[in-house]
Amino acid sequence: MNIAFTTERLHIRFAQIADAAELLKLVNQANFTKYIGDKGIYTLDDAKKYIKDSFISAHKQHGFGPYIIALHDETLVGIVGFYQRAVLQYPDLGFALKDGFEKKGYIFEAANTLLNHRQNLGINQVTAIARCDNRASKNVLQKLGFKTQGQVFIESTNIAVDVLYLLNTERN
Template sequence: MLFPTLETERLKLIEITQNHEESLFEILSLDEVTRHYGTDSFTSIEEAKKLIDMFQKNFYEKRAIRWGIILKESNKFIGTLGLNGLQLKNKKAEIGYEIHPFYWRTGYTSEAIKEVLRYSFLELELNRIGAVVYLENQASINLLEKLGFSKEGVLRDYLYQNDQFHTTHMLSLLIHEWKTTALNSFGAKAN
């Protein structure tokens, strides 16, 4: 299976390789990024290398797809976005993402998520995309709700990070909801 490269107006979503280790490390070493990521901040480039290896292994085992988010105009690596817990047989996955703080509030994350949702629902033929979000990560909750996700419930002490448990929201978007949202709000082609 070839890695699916995706494009939007301003972004390329590409396979993450060891060529991106320094950029990934730079992003995941920032406490402001990792505080809602589900892992402690990276302290060595080796952690980035291992994560990239895991992204590639999970893709080839059809358990996940993780894209690097690249700005078309500068070819700059600004974050990652992916489908975790991918279950093609059960037609579901969970979405996760992080972006360098310099690019927050630029619309890049929303643009990338919209394309991954399109790919997930139309090409992978998934029925459900979930999202696990820290209770205090209101920016991410707002973004997902704007894209049509609904809160389903609370997962108590679901993630363990920085020596403490964190309770999260569980959100989801179903294909029929996405089709309605995409057609009404974003002008996307949803067949």
């Protein structure tokens, strides 16, 4: 296990091919496809390729990317990370939880940890996007200190309208 950050309840770690089965479940949940989009990951091989292409290669290329959120007992509960998107000026904070792990503060805890270490990853400014109707994600982003800046259409996700947030630069 290659842990990047540890919190009181969580390990925020680099993805491994062994995570493929749990990621396959996560990306095919109804809330994931509704709020993030259909990633076209339908088989275990697709999930393994997703880990290589989206997790491992992002860290190699940008010095940052998505991480696995796991409990200290190794239970995978979700993902959190910084994404470099062509349509956004700054890296984007993104996250998702597996069903059954919502409303326990895991996303806030993991995202807050990443934000507190973002400068070590070479990130000063951070954006985050959430669908207008994704109240839970917007609440987490606001609690983290993000402010609404406007709206943007992300064609690649086929999601009509997203809200764009910009992290307050004075946040420590």
